[in-house]
Amino acid sequence: MKLRFTKMHGLGNDFVVIDGIRQSIHLDPAQRRHLTDRHFGVGCDQILLIESPATDDADFRYRIFNADGNEVEQCGNGARCFVRYVHDRGLTNKDEIRVETRGGLITLRLEPNGNVAVDMGVPRFEPDAIPFIADGYAPVYPLELDGKCVEISAVSMGNPHAVRWVDDVDRAPVQTEGALIEGHPRFPRRVNVGYAQVLDRGHIRLRVYERGTGETLACGTGACAAVVAGIRRGLLASEVEVRFRVGSLAICWEGENRPVWMTGPATFVFDGEIDLANAS
Incomplete structure (x- = not known):
């Protein structure tokens, strides 16, 4: 299986970003670990998978997978890379979008200077x-x-x-x-x-x-x-x-x-394609 991806980073926290809207994506845990491997795969801290939203309240959904292959709830640096990606790739022309994550709905805003501001939601202390x-x-x-x-x-x-x-x-x-x-x-x-x-x-x-x-x-x-x-x-x-x-x-x-607001950069690195047929 050949997979198209984009490498991005936020302050060195790096990601493999995958468009799951324009291509059909079904990655098992072994394939996710292979993608994140810095010796045998692409290499990254986390995988970001972009999908269509499940509700009318959001513009997109995105899923986050750690280097061990497990799905997690939220990623601030990943959220900034996400909004830059969907904007730069023509998936939206909005400067402010709402996104479903496993940790809840978040709002992301592309600033005129190229930085991204993210409403990270209300912190919980209980x-x-x-x-x-x-x-x-x-x-x-x-x-x-x-x-x-x-x-x-x-x-x-x-x-x-x-x-x-x-x-x-x-x-x-x-x-x-x-x-x-x-x-x-x-x-x-x-x-x-x-x-x-x-x-x-x-x-x-x-x-x-x-x-x-x-x-x-x-x-x-x-x-x-x-x-x-x-x-x-x-x-x-x-x-x-x-x-x-x-x-x-x-x-x-x-x-x-x-809510907590976070503002910072998101940087494109390169586009690529990888064959996951033998990933294990």
Whole structure:
């Protein structure tokens, strides 16, 4: 089976984008893993599959698959690449579109400067909504981890996030501790793990260990989760620049029952075709 695709990235968080409207797509988990493999496939953090919407409330539907082949609920950097793709490929001429995701309906807006603003929805803090096993909400939770106790904030941005506050993200144990938190039994669906360093009330640095993928160069939902968790703890203002290793995102949250807005770039890399006949 030959598959046409487009490679894109948002601040180095890279994607294989597939048009499931103009071509019929049925990928099994082995084929998804083959696509994401950086040695034998195309190579990416996640696959984005564009489809027609299931309801009249949306312009499109898109599905997100991690490098392990599993489908997930939401992806902020992927959402920005999505809107650039459908606009540049003539699938829509709207500058603002509504999109169905597994994590809910989101609104995306193409800005005049080429950046993309995304309404990421209202964050959820109730443990059952994340999901996270806890006796009620708290701004910080203790988490037992291999004989030691660490502190996390927990939030859902349509997908689950744990946020660790550190003095220096360059020295944070992202690769070792991140994997342990990702699979911790108190997160029944596993979790994305962010390590955030507060520079001042309007700026943070962030590294994210993504569920099913590992550390990525950037994470849009992780940026949103870190900012809202920091605002809840009184550490941050309502508008924050989140700095990654290769760029930054602007995150704005005006408080309870209000959506989080994320603004940043989306970049085309190349178009290609791959034969998945022998993928396994």
